[in-house]
Amino acid sequence: MGAPKQKWTSEEEEALRRGVLKHGAGKWRTIQKDPEFSPVLSSRSNIDLKDKWRNLSFSASGLGSRDKLRVPRPKAPSSSPSPSPQLLLLSAPNNVAEASPPEDCEKSPQDDKTPSPKFSMILEALDELKEPNGSEVATICNFIEQRHEVQPNFRRLLCAKLRRLIGVNKVEKIDKSYKLTDSYAKRALAPMKDPSLKKKDSAKSSKAAKGLGQLSPALDAAEAAAMKVADAEAKSHLANEHMMEVERIGKMAEETESLLELASELYERCSRGEALTILQVAHREF
DNA sequence: ATAGGGTTACCG
DNA sequence: CGGTAACCCTAT
Incomplete structure (x- = not known):
């Protein structure tokens, strides 16, 4: 209504970065x-910092995004921390994954064969776990993760997609759970596997098992085994993510070091009166 | 106070 | 449509 949305300026962004370097991630209030x-951060709350850092982390690890040119702010209602037209750089770009365009050809590890199966995945999941009261996001997310490789921020995307599906009446929301619309559920959608794979009454068991750890003999062995396998798979995915994270941190350390070197070099040259363009700096041609 | 899920606004 | 960034709400 009132707040159009305040985009983060590069000054704010860099202040946040340096703040995290000094105090560590998580000490937002500090x-x-x-x-x-x-x-710089006077107009931002501690949760704003946290949220922004979450976004930065995702876009950094999510390998999918090149730098998008970020305009400082289209509209400045009141206080305008307008960036001085001087040589203001060193606003640490968040490319931890790569710094050199010509090299690093390893790409697209998470490319699905199908061009746009995103919706199908969700609809399939919703159809498979036929819960009368709907399935909560965690359940849907878990289900899909066990069938497909997903990106780290998939859960968040899932949320947005579900909302879209609600918009077109394919899905309805009950409390915190989502479920296929009756009219839409009748249509045969995904080519389901052989019926033998289907467990009857899977809805109750999956949800109940989550709530009460030690279920009775009611839970048959096959189902228990299936759940263990699923869990193991999920864990292996997690482990893989952790490996990538370790690698990422390593690269970040390297990057930081060379950035420091670059900064010293720049400082020295500028204090000697040399004029450098951004392009020169970007290509290290100086 | 922080972390995380969920929602809304904006952009391609 | 599809995705993301900023924002909001709630449990721990």
């Missing part, structure tokens, strides 16, 4: 109170 960043 960062915001720090007199060094306080002037």
